[in-house]
Amino acid sequence: MKPDFDIGIIGGGPAGSSIAAYLAKAGVKCVVFERELFPRPHIGESLVPSSTRVFKELGFLDKMEEARFPRKYGAAWTANDDTKAYNHDWEGMRPDCHAMFRFEERAQVGVDKNYTYHVDRGKFDLLLLQHANELGATVYEGVKVTGVDFSSELPVVKFTMGRKEMGVSVRMVADASGRNTLLGNQLKLKIQDPVFDQYAIHSWFGGFDRGAAAKSNAELDYIHIHFLPISNSWIWQIPITDDITSIGVVTQKSNFAKSKKEREDFFWQSVDSRPRIAEALRKSTRIREFKAEGDYSYAMKQICGDRFVLLGDAARFVDPIFSTGVSIALNSSRFAQKDILGALERNDFSRASFKTFEDTIVLGTRNWYDFISVYYRLNVLFTYFVSDKRYRLDVLKLLQGDVYDEARPEVLEKMKAMVSEVEQNPKHIWHDLLGTLTSDAFVPQAS
Numbered sequence: 374m375k376p377d378f379d380i381g382i383i384g385g386g387p388a389g390s391s392i393a394a395y396l397a398k399a400g401v402k403c404v405v406f407e408r409e410l411f412p413r414p415h416i417g418e419s420l421v422p423s424s425t426r427v428f429k430e431l432g433f434l435d436k437m438e439e440a441r442f443p444r445k446y447g448a449a450w451t452a453n454d455d456t457k458a459y460n461h462d463w464e465g466m467r468p469d470c471h472a473m474f475r476f477e478e479r480a481q482v483g484v485d486k487n488y489t490y491h492v493d494r495g496k497f498d499l500l501l502l503q504h505a506n507e508l509g510a511t512v513y514e515g516v517k518v519t520g521v522d523f524s525s526e527l528p529v530v531k532f533t534m535g536r537k538e539m540g541v542s543v544r545m546v547a548d549a550s551g552r553n554t555l556l557g558n559q560l561k562l563k564i565q566d567p568v569f570d571q572y573a574i575h576s577w578f579g580g581f582d583r584g585a586a587a588k589s590n591a592e593l594d595y596i597h598i599h600f601l602p603i604s605n606s607w608i609w610q611i612p613i614t615d616d617i618t619s620i621g622v623v624t625q626k627s628n629f630a631k632s633k634k635e636r637e638d639f640f641w642q643s644v645d646s647r648p649r650i651a652e653a654l655r656k657s658t659r660i661r662e663f664k665a666e667g668d669y670s671y672a673m674k675q676i677c678g679d680r681f682v683l684l685g686d687a688a689r690f691v692d693p694i695f696s697t698g699v700s701i702a703l704n705s706s707r708f709a710q711k712d713i714l715g716a717l718e719r720n721d722f723s724r725a726s727f728k729t730f731e732d733t734i735v736l737g738t739r740n741w742y743d744f745i746s747v748y749y750r751l752n753v754l755f756t757y758f759v760s761d762k763r764y765r766l767d768v769l770k771l772l773q774g775d776v777y778d779e780a781r782p783e784v785l786e787k788m789k790a791m792v793s794e795v796e797q798n799p800k801h802i803w804h805d806l807l808g809t810l811t812s813d814a815f816v817p818q819a820s
């Protein structure tokens with residue numbers, strides 16, 4: 374039986390459009406089903422430099438430059454400076470309540486720019502989807518996939534058009550449906566994270582003074598992460614245009630629920646715990662409705678199987694504290710396309726054909742997850758490591774998105790060991806600062 378298309382792709386976000394672009398560029402007949410009409414707003418606006426490799430491979434970098442998205446040269450983390458933890462010296466490391474770095478401090482293979490971008494996702498996602506289309510992928514917008522029928526020899530992607538139920542046959546499916554996790558739900562693969570249950574409230578603001586907590590003008594175009602004195606909570610500050618800044622409060626869902634406040638009140642109460650930022654934000658103008666995001670953090674029992682792969686958020690969602698989501702989506706396509714092309718060539722679409730992809734993504738997202746876990750458990754440790762010459766470049770490597778080539782990076786092992794030490798020593802000056810989110814990941818194994 375001849376299929377309608379070689380590959381059916383569910384979703385036209387960064388994962389869907391990048392896999393479509395890779396495959397179309399290689400001459401593969403593929404189709405993207407996207408339920409929305411682009412441009413549509415989307416969360417996830419700050420990129421990391423490992424995205425640049427994908428843009429280059431897809432011939433998309435010139436379009437990123439032409440679009441004049443704000444350039445992101447670095448990142449900064451700020452905290453109130455009255456915490457006693459910042460006056461403590463440990464193993465020769467001294468923390469600062471203000472940590473920052475520039476991407477140019479560490480050269481990255483295949484990334485010859487010293488910056489990445491902040492993007493308006495409506496515009497970015499549209500450009501990337503159009504690029505896939507120009508490379509030869511068929512794109513259907515406003516078409517919602519309802520499921521995939523795997524009962525015949527070839528999978529059939531089922532969708533609705535108006536009131537009509539239709540289907541196309543394909544040789545395999547790439548699910549890039551984001552946190553909607555279409556196949557993960559259908560095949561009952563989803564596992565909710567036992568620890569992380571974060572919740573975000575965010576909006577765009579015009580005329581916000583990005584220097585409110587910055588140390589120098591060089592930092593104005595950075596992403597800023599502002600720690601809040603409230604447990605497991607922080608604010609993001611992301612430039613969207615010269616004038617518009619995206620601001621979001623991230624907290625544990627239980628903090629929000631306990632507060633019994635309306636979204637907007639909770640947002641302002643959280644921001645008020647950082648007075649300088651609050652003052653600057655109140656002087657600016659909110660230009661969008663407040664929006665909330667929940668359903669955070671899950672994994673899948675498997676991210677590929679006979680005739681399918683899961684990409685981007687459809688495969689896994691880790692807390693986006695380090696601006697990782699779009700990079701993971703793009704890089705999951707970068708790794709998956711190699712295995713998919715091999716499967717097409719051998720006409721073998723069994724799960725084993727996608728093993729390299731699966732192993733690489735599992736390793737990379739595991740590293741992100743460990744990094745995030747350490748961060749939430751003891752975030753003062755993070756600024757210690759960023760500020761220390763011995764570890765700075767190793768931390769930067771992770772923050773640049775280079776997480777796929779090393780299981781158990783040394784710097785993460787060191788961080789975990791230090792967390793464990795603090796956990797076991799109630800007299801340690803940081804003991805009281807331990808966050809409540811822990812997966813017991815740092816408890817030493819009994820020998």
Ligand SMILES: Cc1cc2nc3c(=O)[nH]c(=O)nc-3n(C[C@H](O)[C@H](O)[C@H](O)COP(=O)(O)OP(=O)(O)OC[C@H]3O[C@@H](n4cnc5c(N)ncnc54)[C@H](O)[C@@H]3O)c2cc1C
Pocket residue numbers: 383384385386387388389406407408409415416417418419420421516517518519549550551552553555573621666684685686687693695696697698699700702
């Ligand atoms: C609060 C928050 C802050 C974040 N901040 C950042 C950040 O700063 N930087 C960053 O890189 N990432 C961030 N992320 C993560 C980022 O949003 C995602 O990781 C990224 O969008 C994943 O891309 P994707 O293509 O996998 O999924 P998506 O971008 O969600 O795309 C999925 C697409 O599939 C479509 N779709 C869904 N179901 C169907 C269906 N049944 N039929 C057809 N189409 C369908 C959707 O309409 C959508 O267009 C953040 C996430 C959250 C929640």
